[in-house]
Amino acid sequence: MRESRRPPRLTRRGFIGMAGLGAGALVLGGCGVLSPARQNPPTARSASRIAEYALEASALELDLGGRKVSTWGYGKDLPGPEIRLKQDEILRVEVRNRLPEDTTIHWHGLPVPNRMDGVAGVTQEPIKPEGDFVYEFEVPVSGSYMYHSHVGTQLDRGLYGPLIVEPRNETLSYDREYTLVLDDWLDGVRGTPEEEMEKLKSDRGAMADMEGMEGMLGTEGGDAPPQWPPDVVYPMYLINGKPPDSPEELEVRRGEKVRLRLLNPSSATIYRVALQGHRMTVTHTDGQPVEPVEVETIRIGMGERYDVLVEASNPGAWQLAAHAEGTEKQARAVFRYRGAKDPRPRPDQRPAELAGRMLYYDALRATQEAGAPESGSPDRVLPITLNGDEETYVWTINGQAFPDADPIEAGRGERVRFEMENTTMMPHPMHLHGHFFRVDNGTGRGPIKDTVLVDPKQRLAFDWLADNPGDWAFHCHQIYHAERGMTRIIKVA
Ligand SMILES: [Cu+2]
The missing domain is CATH 2.60.40.420 (Cupredoxins -  blue copper proteins)
Known part of the structure; x- marks a missing residue:
């Protein structure tokens, strides 16, 4: 029932x-x-x-x-x-x-x-x-x-x-739900975000700080993609405001179906999320339903969300880890079955599932339209080149750095296709305001999202219906990139 x-x-x-x-x-x-x-x-x-x-x-x-x-x-x-x-x-x-x-x-x-x-x-x-x-x-x-x-x-x-x-x-049928909010933290621990920005602009200070970056360009094994070194390695990574040494405990009961809502409002960190001893069935991305797909690891960029279901069938106290990509660090919570007396996993313990089957956009199929058009036969195609200059820490879209950038115009009711190309060595999670879009993953039924990761040297296209009038931001959700130019205004007439 x-x-x-x-x-x-x-x-x-x-x-x-x-x-x-x-x-x-x-x-x-x-x-x-x-x-x-x-x-x-x-x-x-x-x-x-x-x-x-x-x-x-x-x-x-x-x-x-x-x-x-x-x-x-x-x-x-x-x-x-x-x-x-x-x-x-x-x-x-x-x-x-x-x-x-x-x-x-x-x-x-x-x-x-x-x-x-x-x-x-x-x-x-x-x-x-x-x-x-x-x-x-x-x-x-x-x-x-x-x-x-x-x-x-x-x-x-x-x-x-x-x-x-x-x-x-x-x-969706489930017995219990938890929301897990991932964050990268430096404020008050290592200066302020404003000071971090100054470091990034002046001497690429955070990149020079190799602490925690031994994992850069390492792989988890299997066919996992390389781990791109982030601009900023943070002193701490948090789940629901809790650092790994004082984690939140999520209580579950054996036999339950548990819904986890994974949210990443981090400023500069992509995570790989896995739950030790369990698999996750992805049901939604960015709020929109997809055909269920079972994976062991989810890669979640800044601004992205995933909803998953977990079958609680393996009693114990398990690590729910969010490995900060390109670093040796992680955030974590503890997934504890009621009555399980097991000690908490060590803060730095990595679930083996992190090397298991990872979710790719290719595996996602939308089950609902949410106002986004199908890929193909757009009214307007716009090339979007993502570029940047490491020396000056200026990041551009089609060669222009916001706010010194022309708006992009779209007619109301137009089906617009953004064909993005990332020419940099950084992943950029691109976020469109006011609209959903369909990621073109070659299936014709790609997921409906509002934020999508474009990896270094990757080309990726999405299609959207310009049906919400106004001036909308389209920007990288790495907040330091967005602040240093990787932002545009899309004018929907
Ligand atoms: Cu970016």
Whole structure:
């Protein structure tokens, strides 16, 4: 029976969200009646309820495994409180800026009206210190998303959180769910993101710091792709704000089907995620359903999300590892069966599954359209060359570095194909705002996504329908690349 398989309402993640109450994090999930004057009138079926939240961006003190750090975040903890609502509801978030500088919030992956997209200087004036702003929009899609600051390198502090949209009708059958938010952390441990940027610009300092980079260009065995050395090797990698020596424990019971939502709001880290003693069945990427595919390792770039199902059939206490690609480091949580007295795996223990079958885009088939057109017969084809200069740390799209870059124009209703070529030695997770796209993986039914990794020297194309009017950011989600030019505005008339 479906009813008996509903996920419990109070998971660990749910509790963290509620714990933010005191900081003005979660106000209520209240009910409201729509005014008939509201814009974007919903269809008959939809939007009778408003999910209301309040977020305060402010300084906070974190305890990272006994180490106290000062950073910026939403509420009192890391990640920011979970926002959870149902498809077709209206999300209303009152944001207060208690930071000493401007901020905004971007609803990563959601096709919102342009003025709600949260890109400072493009879709809105930034929210000034002590200022506030109300984001309000209908949420017509379901899935795993996230919200984060879209100003400078603020994302590389604690200014991010999970955003979960439950579908009108849940077709997936599972007993329990956990959201796992991956992050690379330096703020307050090794300077600030702004200082890191200065290092990258002046002497490629982080690249010169070889600590933790012994694994660069190593392979996990099998046919795994090479591990590209990242620009920044972080002092810590976190899952749900917890470093490996004080990990979150995810309790499961034998026989359960467990849904894991993997979110990567990291600024500069691709992970390889594996669960020791188990396989994972991928059901969604970037919130959109795919035909189930069973793998042992998932490679997840900045800005990407994957939903997986795990059969809890192997009692014990197991490592859920997120290996930071190109380094020797990892983040981890512990997957513990109820009653299992096993000690935690060592923080640095690598599951053998990391060398097992890895998920590639080639293996994904979309099961639902989500508004993206099929690959082939586009109205307009645009070559997108990703380039960069290691010396000056300037990153370009078609030779131009934002903001000194021409907008790219798309007609409303046009099917647009981006044919990307990465000429650099860095992977670039390219993210399109306001729209989903279909990755052309040669099957004609490639996955529907909003962020896709383009590896060094790789060519990759996606197709999208320009149906959401406005000025949309298209950028690399390695936040230091985006800040140093790898951003464009797409004008949809
Ligand atoms: Cu990039």
